[in-house]
Structure formats: C-alpha cells, structure tokens
Amino acid sequence: MNSLRLPAWLNGMGAKGSALAAPVLIILLLAMMILPLPAFVLDLFFSFNIALSVIILLTALYTVRPLDFMAFPAILLVSTMLRLALNVASTRIVLTEGHTGGAAAGKVIEAFGHFLIGGNYTVGIVVFVILTIINFTVVTKGAGRIAEVGARFALDAMPGKQMAIDADLNAGMITEPEARKRRTEVAQEAEFYGAMDGASKYVKGDAVAGIMVTLINVIGGLIVGVVQHDMSVGDAAKTYTLLAIGDGLVAQIPSLIISIAAGMVVSRVANDQDIGGQMMGQLFAKPEVLYITGGIIAGMGLIPGMPNLVFLLLGAVLGGSGYLLAKRARAAPQREAEAAAEEAAGSAGRSGTTEAEEATWQDIMPVDTLGLEVGYRLIPLVDKAQGGELLKRIKGIRKKFAQEVGFLAPPVHIRDNLELKPSAYRITLKGVEVGSGEAINGQFLAINPGMASGTLPGQATTDPAFGLPAVWIDAGLRDEAQNLGYTVVDAGTVVATHLNHLITMHASELLGRMEVQALLDHLGKDTPKLVEDLVPKVVSLATLQKVLQNLLLEGVHIRDMRTIIETLSEHSNGTQDPGDLTALVRIALGRAIVQQLFPGTNELSVMTLDNRLERLLMQALGAGGDGTGIEPGLADTIAQQAHNAAQQQEAMGHTPVLLVPGPLRVLLSRFLRRALPQLKVLSHSEIPETKTIRVTSLVGAG
Structure with missing residues (x-):
C-alpha cells in the first residue's frame, strides 16, 4: 500500500501558515484592545489563556536544556500582551454591561468572582493582592535575577568555552560542522539568558498593570453604576468589585503559572534529565533523609493537640519509603557481583587448565607501531563496555589526521599496564615511549593559555601535550575556571590531545613501506596510469618513501600526491637522490606549503x-x-x-x-x-x- 502523502501545495500552505501565525496573532491582540468583544468570545480567549499558561509550564518542566525552549522569551512577551489585551477587552465589557449582573462579562469572570472567592469581594481583594505579591515579589523577581546573573556568567565564560571547542576540534574529537554548531549554542546560551532577563521585566510590568487595572475597574464601576445606571453605592460596589476581582484573578493566575515556568527554566542546571527527573532522583534518593524526616513527623504526631493521625500516617509512609530505598541499594552491589562472578567463571571454563607448552615462533609478537598503555583508573576511558569515550576520540584523531596530512596512520593498540601509576598513561612508537602523562578520571584539567586571571584549588601540573601550566580541578569548578579564562578539558581529551600531537610530530616515522604502498593503491584507483609509470619504472618504492618522509619530517602535508608524483616523474631522470628530489617537490608544493603556514x-x-x-x-x-x-x-x-x-x-x-x-x-x-x-x-x-x-x-x- 502506498503511504499517504500531502499534496505539495498543501505542504506549502502549512509552511506559509506557520510564517503568518505571528503577524496574525499580533493583529488579533491589537484588535482585541480596540474592538468590542461579545461575552462568549471573551470566555473563549480567557480559557485559551489559561490553557496556554499550562502548556508553557509543562513544556518548561519537560525541557532538558534551556536552549531546547529557546522561544520562551518571545512566548513570554506574547502571553503578557494577550493578558493585557484581555484586560482591556474585559474592562470595556465590565463597565458597559456590568449593571446587568455578574454574567455580563462572561462565565469565566463570573466563576472566578463568585465560586473561587465565594462572592465575597473583601476575600477576593485579599486573594488577588496576595497572588500579585507572590508573582511580583517572589517568583518574577527571583527568576529575573537568576537570568541576569546567568547572562553575565554566560558572557564571561564564552572565551573559555570557545577555546575548549577549538581544542576538541584540533584533537579530532569533533568535526568542523559540529564545532560550528557548538559555537552557535554557546552564543545562543548568552543571548537566551539576556533575553530572559529582559522578558522578566514584562512580567513585572504585567503584575503592576494588573493591580492598576483592577483598581481602575473598581473606581470606574462605582462611577458608572451610580451616575449612569442609578445604582446604590453598595450595589455598585459589590457588583463592579466582584467583576473587577474576577477579571484580575483570571489574568493573575495564568501570569503566576508562566512566571513559575520562567523560574524553572532559568534556575535549573542542565544535564540529560528533565526537571521532574532531577527532583525525584535527587530529593528522594537517600534513605537516611527519609528515615530522619519520618521520625520527626511521627514525633510531632505524638504531641497532644496535633492532628495525630495525619502526622503518624505521613511519618510511616516516609519511613517505609526509606526502607524500600535502602533495600534496593543493598541489593544492587550483590547483583553486580553475581553477574561479574558468572562472567569470570565462564571465562575460566573456556580457558581451562593446560600444561606448559614448548616455545614456538607464535610466541614472538610483532611490535605495535602505535601503542597506548593506561593505568587501571583510566580503564573506563578505553573500555567499550563502560562507554569508552576515548576509543571514539582516537577514531576521530586518525580520521582527521588522514584528511589533513594525507595518509592513514596505523591503528593505536591500547592495553592496560599495572606497572604504571593508577592515573598515568604512556604513548609508544614502535615499542619505545615517546610521551607520557597523567589524567585523573572524573576531574577536569584547567589549562592556562597565557591570559587566565586568578588561581584555582587543585593539583598543579602541566599540559602534557604543549607544556602549558595547568591544574586538575573538580567538576564543580568547571564554570568558574572557564569564567577566569582557563581552557577546561576532561581526562579523555587530555590523552587524545597528547596522542594527536605526538602522531603529528612523528608522522614521518609512521609512514612505512606498507603505508606508501597502500597510498599508491588508493591513488591508482583514480589515476592508474600515473602510478604505473612512476613505481618502479622511474623511482623505487624506497626512494618515494624517503621523499615523502622528508616532507613529513618538516611538517609538509602529502595530500597532493598527484603533484608529488608528477614532479618525481619529471625530474627523476636527472637525479635519484632523495634529498634533491625532495627539494624539487617542495618547490612544486610551494603554494600549499605557504598556505599551510600563512x-x-x-x-x-x-x-x-x-x-x-x-x-x-x-x-x-x-x-x-x-x-x-x-x-x-x-x-x-x-x-x-x-x-x-x-x-x-x-x-x-x-x-x-x-x-x-x-x-x-x-x-x-x-x-x-x-x-x-x-x-x-x-x-x-x-x-x-x-x-x-x-x-x-x-x-x-x-
């Protein structure tokens, strides 16, 4: 069965409709302020306003990162304008039709004015003032302050984050498109908090406007009711005050909901969980906390005069929840130990016990061209079963090296070495150590690129790749270090950057006879005649290898193999000396060499x-x-x-x-x-x- 597809013109209308949504909405808001609306339409808009505020709150709760809800500042402005437009429209209908009864301004305002506050306008005034104070003084003011500080910190941390992105790019852990995306996200984060700081001012103004509009509605209703409709002062005060308070509550409750959503978005710390998952996973994670709290609540339930049943019941629930959490925590290590024992037993069964065998040529293991040995604390970085993020980064390093330098570096053989310090590693080339260092898994290395201000608590060291002064810091100090101008990288990035630096430095030693032959085979797929005429007719494979090694020894990339081969073919009749041929090839590659340096x-x-x-x-x-x-x-x-x-x-x-x-x-x-x-x-x-x-x-x- 063919899948159902929308016609192209209908898809086009959908895209145009999304583009027209914002202008149409602004025009409707302006029309609501100018044109009179019937009570039914007003009820419809008030209901939509409440539904919109709930949608915004739930979206904020299920947002993982603040940038996932990047449209929130604009939505905050539009929702504020919607409430103000509804205030204007409802004020018009309250003052013109309020003398006819409580339903004159619609069922929603009547419900908020009668059912929620019992028809008592004194209670209504108190509730309205309390809600406005909570919204204005507590929620909105706090969210605005957090957004202001967040914007300042985001701007201060931008240089450090940009340098960290450049370090990841140079280490081959990310590609150029990923680097551009991360740079854009860093800039957007600062813009988002700045926009939230400005948008919170709208909510403050909305709260002040709500009080003023309600007060104006009460005074204006008294004047209209007494002067124009011959109502008594008491009847006019009761009728118009209830309508004004109902109108104010209809506007303030959605405003409070959206203010809470704004506070949720700017006050959360980004990780891979939404706000609900963070709260449940951290607030109710420790059984000791639940035990102590349950004991205190149960103790209060034993005091005479207290609601004993409620306190005792709640204390029992908290104690039982703590017991279940403790039981689950005790069972987890046992299950992990059993699984590990089963795996170890299976491995032992497969290997068995064999008698010592005679030595054979199979016991001679070839020396790895590139090797990485790690201490036992760094094993999680290279263990595929535990995530092994360093394995992915090494793949990226080899790919980036091949794209930039021009040949594929040998694979890196990784093994653990118990003779090393727990957090140490060493890098070997043909079995000989060419570099070593220390990487503390779980901490971050703050590198001073020369313009960092201030000092950080931690273990002072030097960057193993470039010898810059650095310090190992805890994860909680990462943002502070970036704000001070440090380049902050994790343990895996430290090892990957050091490995990338050494591979680039020793590129000439990595280009063996097999790599040269593989390079010729790859080039021969596109230009077979060019390769056939060169090796071995014009120059030997050994001479070509020496020329390429001479170029790599001085940092010249060999991506342009076509120019190299054509130059060798042209000048090989005059000399077979690798040094002379290298000089001629360098002249032919002059434009690329200069571009690489300048x-x-x-x-x-x-x-x-x-x-x-x-x-x-x-x-x-x-x-x-x-x-x-x-x-x-x-x-x-x-x-x-x-x-x-x-x-x-x-x-x-x-x-x-x-x-x-x-x-x-x-x-x-x-x-x-x-x-x-x-x-x-x-x-x-x-x-x-x-x-x-x-x-x-x-x-x-x-």
Missing part, C-alpha cells in the same frame, strides 16, 4: 639572514659539502639569534618562518630543527610570485 593572507612576515652571515654559510657549505664546516661559535650564535627572532615573531602573532637561499635551506632546517622545532625554513624558490614578503627581523645582524 592561511588567508598575501603578505608573508618572515625572518631572513644577514648578508654577511649568508655569505659565511655559503662558504661553509662549499667547504664542508654538508655544512660541517660551520665553526662552533658561529653555530651557537646562529641558534641563539634564531631563537630570539622566533620568539619575537610569535609575540607579534606570526608563524616563525626563516627565508633563506635554496642551497642553505636543508642545512639550516636540519641544524635548527632540534633546538627550534616550531621554526620552519623556506627557500626563496618555494614562495609563489603572487605573495608579498615582509622581513620582520634579520638573523646575524647583531
């Missing part, structure tokens, strides 16, 4: 060599062939001045890049790489002609 700009701020130093180095290169003829004193001077110039470049916000003649590029790059890994050395021939060069400092000028 994204989005045509002016390149670089350092360069002093003319005298340049001549000395050219002479040393000619004498030693590979630069070994550089005097030790001159080498120290070059390293020191390059270090100072690089710091000056970074202080000005520029990437430290040294521009040198082509023959000196390899020499200086190899010489400065160990002392200044962040410094990039380019040759003049690698700069595209469309770029402008601005020299910021000279190395060797002092």
Whole structure:
C-alpha cells in the first residue's frame, strides 16, 4: 500500500501558515484592545489563556536544556500582551454591561468572582493582592535575577568555552560542522539568558498593570453604576468589585503559572534529565533523609493537640519509603557481583587448565607501531563496555589526521599496564615511549593559555601535550575556571590531545613501506596510469618513501600526491637522490606549503639572514659539502639569534618562518630543527610570485 502523502501545495500552505501565525496573532491582540468583544468570545480567549499558561509550564518542566525552549522569551512577551489585551477587552465589557449582573462579562469572570472567592469581594481583594505579591515579589523577581546573573556568567565564560571547542576540534574529537554548531549554542546560551532577563521585566510590568487595572475597574464601576445606571453605592460596589476581582484573578493566575515556568527554566542546571527527573532522583534518593524526616513527623504526631493521625500516617509512609530505598541499594552491589562472578567463571571454563607448552615462533609478537598503555583508573576511558569515550576520540584523531596530512596512520593498540601509576598513561612508537602523562578520571584539567586571571584549588601540573601550566580541578569548578579564562578539558581529551600531537610530530616515522604502498593503491584507483609509470619504472618504492618522509619530517602535508608524483616523474631522470628530489617537490608544493603556514593572507612576515652571515654559510657549505664546516661559535650564535627572532615573531602573532637561499635551506632546517622545532625554513624558490614578503627581523645582524 502506498503511504499517504500531502499534496505539495498543501505542504506549502502549512509552511506559509506557520510564517503568518505571528503577524496574525499580533493583529488579533491589537484588535482585541480596540474592538468590542461579545461575552462568549471573551470566555473563549480567557480559557485559551489559561490553557496556554499550562502548556508553557509543562513544556518548561519537560525541557532538558534551556536552549531546547529557546522561544520562551518571545512566548513570554506574547502571553503578557494577550493578558493585557484581555484586560482591556474585559474592562470595556465590565463597565458597559456590568449593571446587568455578574454574567455580563462572561462565565469565566463570573466563576472566578463568585465560586473561587465565594462572592465575597473583601476575600477576593485579599486573594488577588496576595497572588500579585507572590508573582511580583517572589517568583518574577527571583527568576529575573537568576537570568541576569546567568547572562553575565554566560558572557564571561564564552572565551573559555570557545577555546575548549577549538581544542576538541584540533584533537579530532569533533568535526568542523559540529564545532560550528557548538559555537552557535554557546552564543545562543548568552543571548537566551539576556533575553530572559529582559522578558522578566514584562512580567513585572504585567503584575503592576494588573493591580492598576483592577483598581481602575473598581473606581470606574462605582462611577458608572451610580451616575449612569442609578445604582446604590453598595450595589455598585459589590457588583463592579466582584467583576473587577474576577477579571484580575483570571489574568493573575495564568501570569503566576508562566512566571513559575520562567523560574524553572532559568534556575535549573542542565544535564540529560528533565526537571521532574532531577527532583525525584535527587530529593528522594537517600534513605537516611527519609528515615530522619519520618521520625520527626511521627514525633510531632505524638504531641497532644496535633492532628495525630495525619502526622503518624505521613511519618510511616516516609519511613517505609526509606526502607524500600535502602533495600534496593543493598541489593544492587550483590547483583553486580553475581553477574561479574558468572562472567569470570565462564571465562575460566573456556580457558581451562593446560600444561606448559614448548616455545614456538607464535610466541614472538610483532611490535605495535602505535601503542597506548593506561593505568587501571583510566580503564573506563578505553573500555567499550563502560562507554569508552576515548576509543571514539582516537577514531576521530586518525580520521582527521588522514584528511589533513594525507595518509592513514596505523591503528593505536591500547592495553592496560599495572606497572604504571593508577592515573598515568604512556604513548609508544614502535615499542619505545615517546610521551607520557597523567589524567585523573572524573576531574577536569584547567589549562592556562597565557591570559587566565586568578588561581584555582587543585593539583598543579602541566599540559602534557604543549607544556602549558595547568591544574586538575573538580567538576564543580568547571564554570568558574572557564569564567577566569582557563581552557577546561576532561581526562579523555587530555590523552587524545597528547596522542594527536605526538602522531603529528612523528608522522614521518609512521609512514612505512606498507603505508606508501597502500597510498599508491588508493591513488591508482583514480589515476592508474600515473602510478604505473612512476613505481618502479622511474623511482623505487624506497626512494618515494624517503621523499615523502622528508616532507613529513618538516611538517609538509602529502595530500597532493598527484603533484608529488608528477614532479618525481619529471625530474627523476636527472637525479635519484632523495634529498634533491625532495627539494624539487617542495618547490612544486610551494603554494600549499605557504598556505599551510600563512592561511588567508598575501603578505608573508618572515625572518631572513644577514648578508654577511649568508655569505659565511655559503662558504661553509662549499667547504664542508654538508655544512660541517660551520665553526662552533658561529653555530651557537646562529641558534641563539634564531631563537630570539622566533620568539619575537610569535609575540607579534606570526608563524616563525626563516627565508633563506635554496642551497642553505636543508642545512639550516636540519641544524635548527632540534633546538627550534616550531621554526620552519623556506627557500626563496618555494614562495609563489603572487605573495608579498615582509622581513620582520634579520638573523646575524647583531
């Protein structure tokens, strides 16, 4: 059977109807203030106003995050205008038809004026004033204050949250669209609390307007009843006061409901539960609390003169609820232990007891290219059965690395290591440790990027990836740390960022012969002839691997394999030296290299060599062939001045890049790489002609 589908024109009408809903509603509100309404229509609008307030309250209760109800400030304004329009419309009909009886202004106002307050206008005035005071002084004022403080904190925390998003993006835990979405949510959160702060002023004004409208209705009713309809003062006071109070209560009760909804939205702490789930899960979670409360209530029930039955019954209910909660809490660990024992017994049964066997070649295990070893407290981060969020992040790291660098890094083999500290981890490359650190599961690392203000209580440390000062803090201090300018990340992000940094740093060592062959096979699917003509006819697989490793060693991405292969095919007849071929490939990739170092700009701020130093180095290169003829004193001077110039470049916000003649590029790059890994050395021939060069400092000028 074919599924039922709406015609396209009907779907279009539905979309247009949603767009027209707001303008039509505003026009109706204005019409209600100007045009007289019959009593039945007024009853209909009053009933709709009450239903709307209940819908808003229930929506607020079932909202998980404040941003899930982002339209609430606008809805608050519209509902306030609806109540004021109804006040104007009801005032008109009360003053014109009130002398005919209580039903003149409709059944709703009559019901609120007679049944809810018993027809006693004195009681009605007291109830109305109490409701208005509660709404204005308690609920609305508190919600407005919370929204004001929340808006201020949200704005103060924006830089820290943005940096945390950038850290997750750089670590490969999220994609660029997800990062844009999270940045939008951060901005929307600040806008939401600011809008709620402003919208709460409408509710305050509505409460004041309700008192004034009710007072005006009473005075105006007395004048109209006595002067125009020849009613006695007592009859006019009773009739018009009841109608005015009924009108005021009809408006104030929905206003109070919506004010409570506003307080619920801005005062809750966001998590994965709605407000009802939070309250029930936290207020009635501890049996000790119920025991003590039940005992106190039962004790009050034993006092003579108290409503003994009610207090004793309530005390028994609280005590029984505490007993059931305690029983359930005691049974939970036993059930978990039984399940663990059954699983362990099954594993033992499968393995059995076997006699010691002779050693074989199968006992020799290959060394993992990439390894991650964790202490036992970090096992939940890498255990798939316990969520294992670090596993997902490592997948994201490998995917991001492949997209940016140009080849697929080997998989990361993860294992626990009881020899490590409980919260420690170490990262190995071909069985050798290349990095280690500590990540406290359940806490957050607050990293000072250099502009944080204030200190935080916790365990002082350094960021394992970049060596920045940091401190491990409890989860409750996360917002405070972000407000102070710290970048706050969890334990899994710390490990993932460190792993991503080391993978990028050691990319050349990760590109083995198998990875190069897999890269050629992947490229050969689209351009098979290009690959066939290169390997092994023009260059060997080993030479290609060495050229690619040389590029990766200096941070050059190899995504543009087509240009690399075409350059090698063009120049391989003249030389087979990997160093010479690398220099030629770098020239061909010059535009990509410059864009990687200077994204989005045509002016390149670089350092360069002093003319005298340049001549000395050219002479040393000619004498030693590979630069070994550089005097030790001159080498120290070059390293020191390059270090100072690089710091000056970074202080000005520029990437430290040294521009040198082509023959000196390899020499200086190899010489400065160990002392200044962040410094990039380019040759003049690698700069595209469309770029402008601005020299910021000279190395060797002092």
